[in-house]
Amino acid sequence: MAVRVQETGFDPGAELNAFTAAASGAGAVVSFTGVVRDLDTGGLDRMEIEHYPGMTESAIAKIEAEAVRRWRLADSLVIHRYGALAAGETIMMVATAAPHRADAFQAAEFLMDYLKSRAPFWKKEVTADGAAWVAARDADEDALSRW
Amino acid sequence: MIDVLYFAWVRERIGLPRERVETGAATVAELVEELRAREDRYAAAFADLSALRVAVDQELADFDASLDGAREVAFFPPMTGG
Structure with a gap:
C-alpha cells in the first residue's frame, strides 16, 4: 500500500510497470490515470490543485485501508499531484493488484470514488478571463452510496 | 488556543490560510x-x-463536533479531488 502526494509530474506507464513487477503473482492489476481535461470551450490556462498537507495523506491511507478490508488486495498505489497543471497533464493514478480481476476492478473504483469526495483536494480552473473553483458534483457524492 | 485553517474559496474569502484563535x-x-x-x-x-x-x-467532522482537546480545525468547501 503506498500513497504519494506530490507537486512534480510522474510517468504513469513507468509507475504501472514498477507496481506490476512488485506485485508479481497477484494475477490481476488494474490502473486508472486521471488527466487534466480542457474546458468544453477550450482555453484552460491551467488547473491549480490545493490540498491539506497531513490530512491528505492520512485520509488516503484510511481509504486504502478500507479497500484492503473489503477486497482481497495484494497491493495498491495512489499518486495525486497538487500545484499548477496544464491540460493533458497527469493529475493522479490509482493501481490495485489482486489475485482475481473482480477485486482489482472494484477496489480501484472504490478508491477513485472516495478520492473524489473524501480526500482534501480542491481544483481551480484558470482561464484568460479569470479563475473559478470547481464545484463538487452531486453525482460524485451519490457514487459513495453504492459502496 | 486553536489553529484554524482555511482552504480553497474559504481561504480566499477570509484572506488568510491559517490563524491561531483564542476561543472558549x-x-x-x-x-x-x-x-x-x-x-x-x-x-x-x-x-x-x-x-x-x-x-x-x-478528521472530517460535523458542525456539532466537540472541540474538547482539539488542536486544529479546518474549514473548506466539498472536496474535488481525483
Missing part, C-alpha cells in the same frame, strides 16, 4: 459563531454552512 468554544458551531461575529469577510465565508465541510484534527 465548546463545539465547531460555537467557533463558527465567534468567527462570524468578527468581520464581514468571516460572515461572508460562513454564510451558508451547507456549502462547507469541517475537519477537527485532520
Whole structure:
C-alpha cells in the first residue's frame, strides 16, 4: 500500500510497470490515470490543485485501508499531484493488484470514488478571463452510496 | 488556543490560510459563531454552512463536533479531488 502526494509530474506507464513487477503473482492489476481535461470551450490556462498537507495523506491511507478490508488486495498505489497543471497533464493514478480481476476492478473504483469526495483536494480552473473553483458534483457524492 | 485553517474559496474569502484563535468554544458551531461575529469577510465565508465541510484534527467532522482537546480545525468547501 503506498500513497504519494506530490507537486512534480510522474510517468504513469513507468509507475504501472514498477507496481506490476512488485506485485508479481497477484494475477490481476488494474490502473486508472486521471488527466487534466480542457474546458468544453477550450482555453484552460491551467488547473491549480490545493490540498491539506497531513490530512491528505492520512485520509488516503484510511481509504486504502478500507479497500484492503473489503477486497482481497495484494497491493495498491495512489499518486495525486497538487500545484499548477496544464491540460493533458497527469493529475493522479490509482493501481490495485489482486489475485482475481473482480477485486482489482472494484477496489480501484472504490478508491477513485472516495478520492473524489473524501480526500482534501480542491481544483481551480484558470482561464484568460479569470479563475473559478470547481464545484463538487452531486453525482460524485451519490457514487459513495453504492459502496 | 486553536489553529484554524482555511482552504480553497474559504481561504480566499477570509484572506488568510491559517490563524491561531483564542476561543472558549465548546463545539465547531460555537467557533463558527465567534468567527462570524468578527468581520464581514468571516460572515461572508460562513454564510451558508451547507456549502462547507469541517475537519477537527485532520478528521472530517460535523458542525456539532466537540472541540474538547482539539488542536486544529479546518474549514473548506466539498472536496474535488481525483
